[in-house]
Amino acid sequence: MSETFLMIKPEVVSAGAQPIGAILELVQRSGFQIRNLVQRQLDRALAQEFYAVHRERPFFASLVSYISSGPVVCVHLERDDAVRRLRELVGATDPAEAAAGTLRFLYGRSLQENAVHASDSEDSARREISLIFGRRP
Ligand code: CMP
Numbered sequence: 001m002s003e004t005f006l007m008i009k010p011e012v013v014s015a016g017a018q019p020i021g022a023i024l025e026l027v028q029r030s031g032f033q034i035r036n037l038v039q040r041q042l043d044r045a046l047a048q049e050f051y052a053v054h055r056e057r058p059f060f061a062s063l064v065s066y067i068s069s070g071p072v073v074c075v076h077l078e079r080d081d082a083v084r085r086l087r088e089l090v091g092a093t094d095p096a097e098a099a100a101g102t103l104r105f106l107y108g109r110s111l112q113e114n115a116v117h118a119s120d121s122e123d124s125a126r127r128e129i130s131l132i133f134g135r136r137p
Helices: 016-029 045-051 062-067 082-092 104-105 122-135
Strands: 002-008 031-041 074-080 116-118
Touching: 002 016, 002 082, 002 122, 016 074, 016 082, 031 122, 045 062, 045 116, 045 122, 074 082, 074 104, 074 116, 074 122, 082 104, 082 116, 104 116
Parallel strands: none
Antiparallel strands: 002 074, 002 116, 031 074
């Protein structure tokens, strides 16, 4: 078993329980177990730390404002080959390029408002899980 991290972004969370539920159902039907889940609003400092890898990118300031603009749903997930499987389910960063049936195809609006974030490696998954849920004993 391996682990990964999913974040449902503010524009989806503000749309209410139905899309959150539909996304979590698809994730569970795809073989993931939910280990932990929390809805919270990231402050700017945590958002900057979460996306630190992008700090030199031209979209960084906009990304930090957007991701801290309202509550997000953070999910710690487990299954075999979790990082790769979740990235497959999430689809391409740009919803316009995401394969049919992927979460970004179904729920994404734009390159920035792309519905969900998924960890891009096992190291990122551990880091993101620790940032949001704290270190486990
Ligand atoms: P995510 O997978 O969470 O990782 C970084 C986020 O930055 C990405 O999803 C998008 O929300 C956003 N992003 C990536 N590329 C761009 C871009 N070119 N312009 C604006 N936002 C972007």
